[in-house]
Amino acid sequence: MTQLKSFLPLEKDTKLSGQVWADAYAKGPLQSLQQMSGPFTAGGFFNVSNLYYSDKNLPQPIKNGNIKATLQNSGGVADNTAIDISAAHIEIGNDPVDFSLKLTKPVTTMNFDGHAKGRLTLGNLKQFGMLPNGTTLSGLLQADAGFAGSQAAISKGGYDQINMNGNALLSNVAYQSSTTQEALKIPNAKISFNNKLITLENTTASYMGSQLTANGSLSNLIGYMAGKQSLGGNLNLNADQIDLNKWMGTTASNTTSTNTTTASTSTATTAPFAVPANMNLNIHTTANTLVYDKVNYSNISGTLHLADEKIELQNIKANALDGSLLINGSYATRVNKEKPDISLTYDIKDMDVQKTFYAFNTMQSLMPIGKFLAGKLSSQLSLTGNLKQDMFPLLNSLTGKGNLLLLKGVLAKFAPLEKIASVLDVDRLQSISLKDIKNYIEFSNGKVLVKPFTVKVDDIEMEIAGLHGFDQSIDYGIKMKLPRAYMGSKGNILVNNLISSANAKGIPVKMSDIINLSLKLTGTISSPSLSVNLKDVAVDVLADIKNQAEDFAKAKADSLKQKAKDSLNVIKSKAEQKAKEALAEKGIDTANLNIKNAKDTIVKRVTDTLKKKAKDSLKSKIKKLFN
Incomplete structure (x- = not known):
């Protein structure tokens, strides 16, 4: 092979050596090569031994190369050519690879049938420029695989027509990218595969202090790597x-x-x-x-x-x-x-x-x-x-x-409760014991709706409902049944004044041992404001909360409808683009296709459905809100 340098232009510092034996024949009219198949035959063999090749762009030399190949053609047409590499051995650095390969129909379908067995030092991939900057990889890959199929099947997405079988063994692998703090280490991993499944067996790994084991299977790997499946x-x-x-x-x-x-x-x-x-x-x-x-x-x-x-x-x-x-x-x-x-x-x-x-x-x-x-x-x-x-909720x-x-x-130490205890002069409300208290909530647009629930503390009964915001604002109504015996002098004075005020307005309110109060809490969790009225005098605070709940339900439904519409627009746009790309791959001009009409019809149907669901949901929420 060193004699090839005399008529092949090799770059400086390129080394090529080895022996080549070749023999070829061709028989038949030349017209067969130019037109249709005819009485033409050709063939020969090509053997290489002790091949050595290196250049400045190849970090690891190819050495100890031995290749046996034959070529046959019947009829003269290029697609009738058959190439058979019956046995081949090369070493890339210190990694040996043995393989065989048969190729037929190279022009139309490119049928292939081959087998490869070898070893790869993963650290060498960086020398070949096959790893991103900042990425390190080490370890050993040993593989033994057979494969058969055609380029035509791959081009048409017929990945089930590609036959593969074999196994691979990873050992002492360490992988770290520029974005990870530590390396993923895989002491060993055994992989077997065929044209349908890749099976992962006996795999152990460690990463960031975690010891991991894994097994299972993958399918459609060829189609996935081709970006089709x-x-x-x-x-x-x-x-x-x-x-x-x-x-x-x-x-x-x-x-x-x-x-x-x-x-x-x-x-x-x-x-x-x-x-x-x-x-x-x-x-x-x-x-x-x-x-x-x-x-x-x-x-x-x-x-x-x-x-x-x-x-x-x-x-x-x-x-x-x-x-x-x-x-x-x-x-x-x-x-x-x-x-x-x-x-x-x-x-x-x-x-x-x-x-x-x-x-x-x-x-x-x-x-x-x-x-x-x-x-x-x-x-x-x-x-x-x-x-x-930062992967935390956008509240x-x-x-x-x-x-x-x-x-x-x-x-x-809950400020709203302390406020009630102070204004009504009920010491036992400063701190309360609770059991089996269940309330139902809804939330949207930074607000939480708390549906009516009842709390009993000794003989004190409170029915509570309202809204609070993610900003800690509060707007709650409370219907309270309060024994006067639990109230201090300040609380009794407050109640007496409320009764006198009601009577002065011509509203008859009788004195009793149980006072029915209507409380309104506003302000914030840490700085609440409290208004107190007699239940018989004041506007029903829970009815007021119910009105707010209806507004809340409508705003929630509108928000959900808008979000669904926004999501639909994004998905629709992506689907349309994907459809255009698929048509373009088939050589169909999408410029004059009337995609818009079909798209608008689909969008209208989906939008009408969303509107009806939102309307029905709103009616249901208002109707059942205080059930």
């Missing part, structure tokens, strides 16, 4: 412990409360996790412990389903905050990658109120009373909304409903 499969992932704060590059949020706000901050600087497209994966996961934000979870299990740029959480179970929880829902970046959409339904049982309040900034907004409440809480809640870039985007059940607790 979704990657399917089922994987099982088990971990001893996971610190998601480390995994996500965040630290536990610092949550502080002021007179009017509750803020949560995080050190996260990266964009939200974008769910990959073209996936249909089920990941069944278990973990002994998991840390996220400031909460420690244990005995975690559940399934993650990845599809259509969405992660569905299916029956995620865990123990936390002295209780248990069950979560179902979704996280999606199909519509908005900067502010991911979330939809969650959770069921918590027997959680510590104080720990729950300080653990979740969402609970601080939905249940600000939790700061002053000690005890056990159970709750069912469903919500939709968006996350910020004003949250819409939902649920219930809160206080199993047993003590409410103390």
